[in-house]
Amino acid sequence: MATGADLRALREEAGISLARMAGRTHFTKSHLSMIETGKRSIAAEVISAYEQALGKPLTPPQDDPVRLAHEWLVSTSPMAVQTRSGRTVGASLASELEARVVELRHLDDTVSSEQLGPVIAKELSEAENLVRCANFTEPVGKRLFTAVGELSQLAGWVASDAGRYRQAQRLYLSGVAAANEAHDRVLGAQLLSSLSYQIANVGKPADAALLARTAVQGAQEATPVVRALFLERAAWAAAKAGKSEATWRALDQVDDSYERRGAGEPEWVYWLNRTEIDVMAGRCMIELGRPREAEPLLSAAIASYPPEHAREVALYRSWLAESYARAGDLDAAREALDSAKRYGSEMPSVRSDTRFETVEQLLST
Incomplete structure (x- = not known):
């Protein structure tokens, strides 16, 4: 992310005075001066205004994850365009939404929750608005609701990482509702399992253990790696509750399940x-x-x-x-x-x- 000193150096390099930059960006001269001297934080709209005024990008290259998250936040998503147009949603938009969910999930590996949280919240809001307002066939609807459930899980995970536990719980549970609309029991179990992990860390471990076991039992059709993930969270909840025997039993089951892994795992378990x-x-x-x-x-x-x-x-x-x-x-x-x-x-x-x-x-x- 560009600093105030970067903005000043690039402005001076272009031969633009602070007064001219204020005129071009429609920010006051005093406001820009405080930003360039580091006395005020840099908002995303200031970066965008400088980029337009100078005709060049000021943040890292396109493959930088923070840059990508910023651009995603300020751009208009295809879902918003589709909702405004009123046309029936087809398989191509469902595919695009699925790809966006995958990209956001991988950004979470390298972008902080503070930076990524607003991006995911924006994408989730637009996806929820899409399924409320657009027209689509049942097969496309299943894909759209699945994407909403996956976005809810990711939004909940990021909110929890940022310490916003009540918000995270609401997101996880709203994701369960979307997973139910998609008739995807495994995704619903993933959301409940994620919530159990949060509760194990900041709530009552016994409640977390019950919720984790519910996720395991409720997704008997889960693939081996997904089942290993659910069992991991069951093991952690049991350990937090001081249940030694249940912990070791669950960890043994994790190993057994993971050894049976093969093709066909959902993308959201790529990291395990x-x-x-x-x-x-x-x-x-x-x-x-x-x-x-x-x-x-x-x-x-x-x-x-x-x-x-x-x-x-x-x-x-x-x-x-x-x-x-x-x-x-x-x-x-x-x-x-x-x-x-x-x-x-x-x-x-x-x-x-x-x-x-x-x-x-x-x-x-």
Whole structure:
């Protein structure tokens, strides 16, 4: 994202005075001066105004994820155009919406919740308006409602990461309603499973465990990797509730299910792999008082994790720090926590900050 100093340098390079830029952008000279000197934050519309005035992009290249999220936020989606036109929605628009959902889901790997949240909210609102107002056949409607359910899950996940737990719960439950409209029980189970994960972390673990088991039982037709994901969340809820036997049983089932993986998995489970499974196993070990067994799993997982996924690296390093702290190796814990915070600064997250506070409390006792 361009800084105020960047805006000033590019304006001066183009030979445009601050007064002329104010005239071209319709912002006041004093307002632009405060932005260029860093005294005021830069709104998206200011970036757009400078780009139009200078005739060139001011933010990173098109393949930069933050840039893509910004452009998506300020652009008009094809769904909004379709709704205004009043025409019947066809399979081509359903395909375009499905592709947009996939792209947004992958942006969540590298773009912070603060930046991505408004983009997803905008896309979800337009998709919901589309299914309310447009005309479509039953097969197209099933695809549209499925996309709304997937967007609701993603919006809920991002809201939860930002600490907006009530909003996240509302989004998850509205997604369940969309999944029901699409007759997609597996997607509905994914939304309930995601909610169980939030409740395990910030609510009553016993409630989370019940909800997680409901998701597992309610999606018997789930593919192996999806079932492994639901079982992971059941294991975590059980660990948070202090149910050791239920935790190990669920983790064994995760391994069994994942080993049966093959073709035909839904795209939304692309991220679940052996590394993620090992991280969850390590977290459960820590929660149940076995930190020394957790450390090798976490260390190996972190070593293979893409550094550009800064939020997840920060989270996983915080768990490594906790494993060291609970095992009594405080120096290693502090080193791991410092590393986690460095990654956390690259992609801020309430989830990460909460984890850092947990480990800091351990180190201060």
